[in-house]
Amino acid sequence: MIAAEGIHAGIGSVGILHDVSLSVPSGKLVTVIGANGAGKTTLLRVISNVLSPTRGRILFDGVPNESIPAHLLARRGLIHVPQGRQIIPTLSVRDNLLIGAARVPDLSKDDMEAGLEREFARFPVLRERQYILGGNLSGGEQQMLAVSRALMMRPKVLMLDEPSLGLAPQVVASIFKALRRLADEGLAVLLVEQLALLALNVADQAYVLQRGRVALSGPAAEIRRDPAVVESYLG
Ligand SMILES: Nc1ncnc2c1ncn2[C@@H]1O[C@H](COP(=O)(O)OP(=O)(O)OP(=O)(O)O)[C@@H](O)[C@H]1O
Numbered sequence: 214m215i216a217a218e219g220i221h222a223g224i225g226s227v228g229i230l231h232d233v234s235l236s237v238p239s240g241k242l243v244t245v246i247g248a249n250g251a252g253k254t255t256l257l258r259v260i261s262n263v264l265s266p267t268r269g270r271i272l273f274d275g276v277p278n279e280s281i282p283a284h285l286l287a288r289r290g291l292i293h294v295p296q297g298r299q300i301i302p303t304l305s306v307r308d309n310l311l312i313g314a315a316r317v318p319d320l321s322k323d324d325m326e327a328g329l330e331r332e333f334a335r336f337p338v339l340r341e342r343q344y345i346l347g348g349n350l351s352g353g354e355q356q357m358l359a360v361s362r363a364l365m366m367r368p369k370v371l372m373l374d375e376p377s378l379g380l381a382p383q384v385v386a387s388i389f390k391a392l393r394r395l396a397d398e399g400l401a402v403l404l405v406e407q408l409a410l411l412a413l414n415v416a417d418q419a420y421v422l423q424r425g426r427v428a429l430s431g432p433a434a435e436i437r438r439d440p441a442v443v444e445s446y447l448g
């Protein structure tokens with residue numbers, strides 16, 4: 214569903230990504246792990262067409278995305294949950310979700326209600342908190358809201374930038390479990406993470422990004438056993 218082919222990218226004359234290739238098929242959970250500054254967020258920005266690569270290309274559903282503006286990519290189902298969960302603090306949980314749905318063309322009122330129900334079933338705490346302002350939720354609840362809001366947009370590809378940041382392990386586990394289920398239901402999920410062990414445990418495929426290069430890639434279960442990965446990321 215997403216294929217990055219030989220991506221080079223940088224800001225000004227500073228190279229950040231070097232010859233990065235990766236693919237995220239439908240029905241798979243793919244993780245990109247790497248340390249601070251490895252280029253993970255930059256890679257997501259290139260895939261979302263917020264930053265143009267200096268070389269290489271991104272295919273979304275077989276179509277080069279360079280000609281499609283970022284907001285139209287979202288409308289076509291490429292959804293990016295940015296680092297730092299950008300929910301709207303002054304709107305209720307419910308309205309945050311409905312705003313997600315409002316970006317989907319031709320969605321009826323019944324579709325929106327069904328979407329709310331689906332997300333409340335996924336994260337029951339959001340049902341309990343539906344009339345509370347987003348800004349008053351805990352960090353974990355805000356991250357669940359960010360994921361649910363993205364899902365209200367009916368993605369084909371869901372990209373998440375370090376959703377575990379600052380959250381308790383049980384909350385991370387429940388969010389990752391939801392991501393696993395979404396992949397099993399057919400979504401293409403790209404999970405960028407520093408919490409390597411948890412990400413590798415839930416993913417199908419993994420890429421290790423080191424100083425802007427893919428140092429290692431393969432089935433997540435194999436990457437998890439790789440001595441260099443164990444030493445640098447899981448030790
Ligand atoms: N706008 C920018 N101008 C200059 N350098 C940048 C810019 N954005 C990112 N960089 C540099 O590019 C490198 C990769 O940054 P990026 O944010 O992609 O890393 P990351 O893997 O997401 O890190 P983290 O885990 O800390 O979020 C870093 O060295 C960063 O300082």
Ligand SMILES: [Mg+2]
Nearest residue numbers: 253254296374
């Ligand atoms: Mg980042």
